[in-house]
Amino acid sequence: MALNRRSFLTFAAGGVAGTLFTPVIWKSIDDTAIWTQNWPWIPRLEYGPRAYAATTCKLCPAGCGLNIRTAGGRPVAAEGRTDHPLSQGGICPLGAAAVQLLYAPARIKGPMQKQADGTHQPISWDQAEALLKEKLAEQNGKKDAVVCVSGDENGTINELFSALLGGLGSDGCFLMPGEQIVASKILREGSIGYDLENADFVLVFGADLLDGWGTAVRNKKAYGAAHPMGEEASAEYVYVGPTQNVTGGAADQWVSIAPGMEGVLALGVAYHLLQGGMTAPQAHDFFAYRNFVINRYTPEYVERLTGVAPEQVAELARKLRSANKPLIIPGSTIAQGGGVFNFAAALSLNMLFDNVNSAGGIQVLPDLPTVVSGAKEPAQVRAKDLVAYVQGVAEGKVSKPAVCLVYEANPLFALPLPDVTAQAFDGTYLVSFSTFYDETAAQADLLLPTPTFIERFDDVQTPYGSGFASYSLTRPAIRQPIFDTKPTGDVLLAVAKALGIDLGFASFDKVLEAKVAVLSELEGFFTDKVQPWEARAGKAPAAASGNLWRTISRGAVWASITEPFPTAMQLGSTIISQTAPPDAEDWTFPVSLAAMDSRTYGSRHIAIPPFCLPLLGEQEIQGDVFYVWMNSATARSYGLQAEDRVTLTGPNGSCLAKVRIFEGVGRNMVAAPLGFGHTAWDKFSRNKGDNIYKVLTVRTEPGSNLAVWADSRVRIAKA
């Protein structure tokens, strides 16, 4: 969907950082930086001219702006960019580790091929590309014999993958799971954003807005601006979720609720709004929605499912009504694996308030036009459900791919039930383009390492959750990549050419130049003088002009708030009534698992960097055993005390942990961090804690057929 075309926010028919930026943390990071100087793989600092390269972080999808400080041409530090609207000077612990990761022992130093004994041996790039070409040529024309798994949810690189696969006769271009997959079940095109900066009441359902979810650094900035030190807050934040995670701890109010029940509470709030006379004449399905909510989501029913008292639900409705700019944000605490029911139910509250594409409301953010011939539209790629596909392959319902290309993703670690994923891809020729020796790379037949974002050109288009459409580039801060790596885009173009598939470009840099060129045809501006949220509130920016490539490649951020008004808006009554919350009375696995995602623990494709290890508290990991958190009442009911060893068991696996007592976890829930338990990488992340992905439960949501796991449940027992 291009910016110059109209879009419609419609419900599809049928089926449907780590840390707050406190001085304490900055002190820790400072200490850490000193500590790391002793590691032999960190190069000695060299004297020379100091310089800064303005770039964009690609370590997670949030798209923060970073300045890479160099001394004598060598990167020495990553710092937050004050001129970037998605970071505004902020940086998360993972971003702060970006330069250290450049030199990390886990980096793959050149192309490699797996040997009969399972080890990887170096080969040349010519050999590596010839091998890839040979493997792909064998599958040319065989439907869906080649698939790709991309961990880059907002890069133009996906156009090359989908076009190459299309040229081979495959439709199997998948993204790693994220909120945008759920949103794609609701929004036909484009993605959904949230104009936090202009909202005065923010009701968050599930999403850990201030840590691992969406544009977390920008979200923190908006939260901080609304909560000035020593002054009255200009916006109230209410967090509805299982734990006092970063968002629950910072919010003005925390409402404890089991994961998966957020939508029930949202409809409970809708009940009070509707009973109070609220109408939404702009929505075509208002009466169907009203009847469904009033008849089903009564205060008694909502209390039985959520444990939240009717008065508390009514109070949330009252606060929403009295706000000038209420904003309701749906999401999963781990930014993945949520269901359509919860998403649509929370989103419907925004529709009731008619705050779509207005200041302080939700935003329909169009995708930028594609430039690679034969590429799939981003919405088509987002609509594909990787976890359902993997489960189908493992169960023999879907044919096993002959070749799987994995880019900036670690599916053998970071998909729910990694053993099932390994089984699904057993016998598949696995090609990893990873920068790091992760669990997937360790099993791969061919390693084609891509440089880090500090060593290459790449791009970031509108991260999920951002309140505005945007585009920025990464660019090399160093003359040559440190190791024998090659940008994946160039590898794909070379192999496509050798296969006779014309993707229309000679290099990935040229693809990016073409992408930047289309921006000049769209309504947009640079964010150096007017920020997108200021523009949405009425301040007029000057249209972007001049040589866009030169300006953006030097670090400028292009943004747009030009949104087509949704003329076919619905409240989602069909989807909401067809889908359903999880079974709240599953006694086989009686404890709700509140998984947590934090940038201190890395990201979906990056393990805990050495830099971040000292930031982990003694209550997160001790020795090789990590902690799970529960409140004292839950612990008592299972005969547990602080420091006891426990096993968490799901239908397909179990994890060993120690107990931390924390009253900021809801009753009968156990909170556990994702990101521990790596078996590959390097000694800094290997064998530390256990992998919570092993104990997740994947269910198929009725009505949407989407694979869902954010509401997993477990058994706990003293080990």
Ligand code: SF4
């Ligand atoms: S939040 Fe993501 S994009 Fe931003 S600095 Fe951290 S890792 Fe980089």
